[in-house]
Amino acid sequence: MSGKSRRDFLKTSALIGAGVTGLSATAKAGPKNILSEDRMGVLVDTTACVGCRNCEWACKEAHNLPAGNLESYEDRKILETKRRPDHTALTVVNEYSSGKNSNLPVDVKVQCMHCDHPACVSACIVGAFSKHENGSVTWDTDMCIGCRYCMAACPFQIPAFEYDKALNPKIMKCDFCIERTKEGKVPACVSICPVEALTYGSRTDLVKIARDRIKRNPDRYVDHIFGEYEVGGTSWMYLSNKEFAELEFPKLGEKPAPGVSESIQHGIFAYFVPPVSLYALLGGIMWISKRRKELDEEIK
Amino acid sequence: MKKIFAILLVIVCAVAINAQQSPGKDHSKLNITCKTCHTCDVPTKSEPCLVLCPRERMVTVYQKPEQTPELIVMDQISDRYGPVYFSHRIHAQMSNMGGGCEGCHHFNTSGPILKCSNCHESTRKRENVSVPDLKGAYHRQCMDCHREWSHDTGCNSCHQLKKDLKDVKKDNIQKKYAGKQHPVVLEPTKLVYETKSDKGKFVTFYHNDHTKQFGLSCISCHKQESCTKCHDVNRTDKNKNLKVVTKKTFEDQHKNCISCHSKTENCNKCHNDKIIEPFNHAKSTGWALNKYHINLSCTKCHGTKLPYKKVDNRCSGCHQNWNEENFKHSVTGLQLDENHSAFSCEDCHIDKNFAVKPSCNNCHDDYSFPKQKPGKMLKK
Ligand code: SF4
Numbered sequence A: 001m002s003g004k005s006r007r008d009f010l011k012t013s014a015l016i017g018a019g020v021t022g023l024s025a026t027a028k029a030g031p032k033n034i035l036s037e038d039r040m041g042v043l044v045d046t047t048a049c050v051g052c053r054n055c056e057w058a059c060k061e062a063h064n065l066p067a068g069n070l071e072s073y074e075d076r077k078i079l080e081t082k083r084r085p086d087h088t089a090l091t092v093v094n095e096y097s098s099g100k101n102s103n104l105p106v107d108v109k110v111q112c113m114h115c116d117h118p119a120c121v122s123a124c125i126v127g128a129f130s131k132h133e134n135g136s137v138t139w140d141t142d143m144c145i146g147c148r149y150c151m152a153a154c155p156f157q158i159p160a161f162e163y164d165k166a167l168n169p170k171i172m173k174c175d176f177c178i179e180r181t182k183e184g185k186v187p188a189c190v191s192i193c194p195v196e197a198l199t200y201g202s203r204t205d206l207v208k209i210a211r212d213r214i215k216r217n218p219d220r221y222v223d224h225i226f227g228e229y230e231v232g233g234t235s236w237m238y239l240s241n242k243e244f245a246e247l248e249f250p251k252l253g254e255k256p257a258p259g260v261s262e263s264i265q266h267g268i269f270a271y272f273v274p275p276v277s278l279y280a281l282l283g284g285i286m287w288i289s290k291r292r293k294e295l296d297e298e299i300k
Numbered sequence B: 001m002k003k004i005f006a007i008l009l010v011i012v013c014a015v016a017i018n019a020q021q022s023p024g025k026d027h028s029k030l031n032i033t034c035k036t037c038h039t040c041d042v043p044t045k046s047e048p049c050l051v052l053c054p055r056e057r058m059v060t061v062y063q064k065p066e067q068t069p070e071l072i073v074m075d076q077i078s079d080r081y082g083p084v085y086f087s088h089r090i091h092a093q094m095s096n097m098g099g100g101c102e103g104c105h106h107f108n109t110s111g112p113i114l115k116c117s118n119c120h121e122s123t124r125k126r127e128n129v130s131v132p133d134l135k136g137a138y139h140r141q142c143m144d145c146h147r148e149w150s151h152d153t154g155c156n157s158c159h160q161l162k163k164d165l166k167d168v169k170k171d172n173i174q175k176k177y178a179g180k181q182h183p184v185v186l187e188p189t190k191l192v193y194e195t196k197s198d199k200g201k202f203v204t205f206y207h208n209d210h211t212k213q214f215g216l217s218c219i220s221c222h223k224q225e226s227c228t229k230c231h232d233v234n235r236t237d238k239n240k241n242l243k244v245v246t247k248k249t250f251e252d253q254h255k256n257c258i259s260c261h262s263k264t265e266n267c268n269k270c271h272n273d274k275i276i277e278p279f280n281h282a283k284s285t286g287w288a289l290n291k292y293h294i295n296l297s298c299t300k301c302h303g304t305k306l307p308y309k310k311v312d313n314r315c316s317g318c319h320q321n322w323n324e325e326n327f328k329h330s331v332t333g334l335q336l337d338e339n340h341s342a343f344s345c346e347d348c349h350i351d352k353n354f355a356v357k358p359s360c361n362n363c364h365d366d367y368s369f370p371k372q373k374p375g376k377m378l379k380k
């Protein structure tokens, strides 16, 4: 119940935010932070991933980043060093020594986790980040003021900054291929993966599938779905035959990081709302939530 | 026209996906519980409540490699690449020791062999994502072994780019694999394992004895062998004899041996401070095998069931149909002369005990076998 009312509260504030933005000439669409029941996700099965890095290539191609030719990704030397996603590659694959009951190395694709309660969205003082209905967390180039709070806030160190660009440097990160999914396609990396190590589906289904795989193959997996509960849950989740700490996944609690309420202040700050309207706005929100609660109680 | 074709295709696909193969009328007699395939207690034809094709062993259809297709052309989902020519028969031969048919055909009750596409849809964007799509399923089958031994994931070991396709003719490929066999796997004679056991450092394993004498088939031990055991590109002649350090548990380590040698048997039966001699029937049992017995497999006398049947040294233990009338003494290597062949067995073999030396004292005072012989020795 508490989660639901918080969500309602946020939706309300977003609506009001949008109302206020309507008045402001500079701001565009307001930031969203929607946690839909039907949000999509990806289950990354690292025991199936072969480390071919086709996903890296497809991601670059889909985002107009220099990608080179696909054949050049067959060189496995690059896997000898650990890499992080950056402004030249929104996703990278790293390789680790083999896990239980396997002679094969473990390959791990890394990208934005598309958190259910994204810290980047909370941290962004101008509301340049949004969490959408389909689960994706995206970043709006026009709003960003380059403060890089998102980089500091993200528990997975995902948002990357184009340091090499003097003019208009961008924050870069995986956008869950929102342009492709809008057209009804699956994300580029999911589409190319030869072994379907990346399963794209509704997050609810994916959790069930992941549990089922662990149950049916206890020898193949460690009993942990990374991202099911970490930082309040993530849209991208992982299965592995090795403890996640050994694959350099951060050890995180189940609480979303950090508090969501900040975003309201930030949201207001973003549109340079004068203090008077600010109080009126907060008062409005409080009134609406109170009225809601009363209505809820009346219905009960 | 295109549209109609597309619709037809969709219908065909949908039917293929939903129609899980009927396992035949008699499938309730299969040696599996109903719950392996059905989730409800009373499955009916209209509501069979089937579980998803399980990965567990559910295969009841087996074929000898020779009966299987030599070459399979996989062209259902070619996009960037042309069709893949899969040398099925050689793979089937190789898979004998690596999991057999079900290593790949992991779901096939009875009836004809199911196509992968029966369960694995050919689109990545689909409703049910609990099993991989066709492209994923194919690649998982191939790549897990191939990258294990080649240590790479290059596409061109199986795929040909469409633009290079004109160089590849199906006929040529067919010719390449026609009648091709996986070479016979060479069998080692003696293997010495160096262990850390305080019960004795060395375990000497006579491989040929186990296959030839004790009659074990390859797959009774080599069930889930990885192809890398022979086909690892990193394996050169130089490091062939390198010590392999295994990280197996006690149970895993002894799994193959204790299926015959009881775990409670003295450890020193296998573990020793030195390398031991091969099994010798005369030394171990006190009964040397003659030229007939030496060619028999152990199971012929000792049975196939464990623990092996103890056999005493009376011939009649095995040769139950031998009696005084039909017994030909020459099978022992000694042909009785005319005088002696008239006697009954007990005259020389006191108390019909054939294990001890025969006695001549019934007739001859100072004769003894084998110094004196009641006939002629046949050439051994
Ligand atoms: S494309 Fe698939 S198999 Fe290849 S590296 Fe990416 S996730 Fe792994």
Ligand code: SF4
Pocket (backbone or CB within 6 Å): A112, A113, A114, A115, A118, A119, A120, A121, A137, A153, A154, A155, A156, A157, A158, A159, A173
């Ligand atoms: S992983 Fe980082 S960047 Fe991605 S949604 Fe979570 S907090 Fe934001």
Ligand code: SF4
Pocket (backbone or CB within 6 Å): A058, A059, A060, A062, A090, A091, A111, A173, A174, A175, A176, A177, A187, A188, A189, A190
């Ligand atoms: S979802 Fe899209 S943006 Fe994200 S890693 Fe995959 S291809 Fe790249």
